[in-house]
Amino acid sequence: MCRRRFLARLPIPLFRRGLGWVFGGRLLLLHHTDRVTGLDRRHAVRARFLTSDDGAEIMARYARRRPRTAQHLCASMELPSKGTDAAFREAGRAIPFVRLDAAPGYRVR
Known part of the structure; x- marks a missing residue:
């Protein structure tokens, strides 16, 4: 080794x-x-x-690639899941990445 x-x-x-x-x-x-x-x-x-701003960007990018999965993820964590970019960014700020x-x-x- x-x-x-x-x-x-x-x-x-x-x-x-x-x-x-x-x-x-x-x-x-x-x-x-x-x-x-x-x-x-x-x-x-x-x-x-990561910072909450980084989390917001990560979640927004993920939601663009996989919108249904992102909505299910947000719903399972009881976070806003309206399907908009702003809602995913808000959810990303609440998730500790x-x-x-x-x-x-x-x-x-």
């Missing part, structure tokens, strides 16, 4: 032992099932909260 990959995977055993607090809330252990192999996967990712980035040493495929 190359040194960079080793360093990138180093946080995983620390998270498993309950020592995630060492990273000061900057890293998140993402545990998921690989969609191809079905195997359990764990990745340390950087997590940061989080950006997940690959931790140092990982590359996104």
Whole structure:
């Protein structure tokens, strides 16, 4: 295993032992099932909260691409779902969006 990959995977055993607090809330252990192999996967990712304006823009863009899904999403969270760009922006301001980035040493495929 190359040194960079080793360093990138180093946080995983620390998270498993309950020592995630060492990273000061900057890293998140993402545990998921690989969609191809079905195997359990764990990745340390950087997590940061986005501003409400960023959330508004993200939701408006999403609603343009998938209007029905965006309306269902808003309705399930009891947010305004009138179907207008302004309503989706308002909903996006109310949703706490989080950006997940690959931790140092990982590359996104």
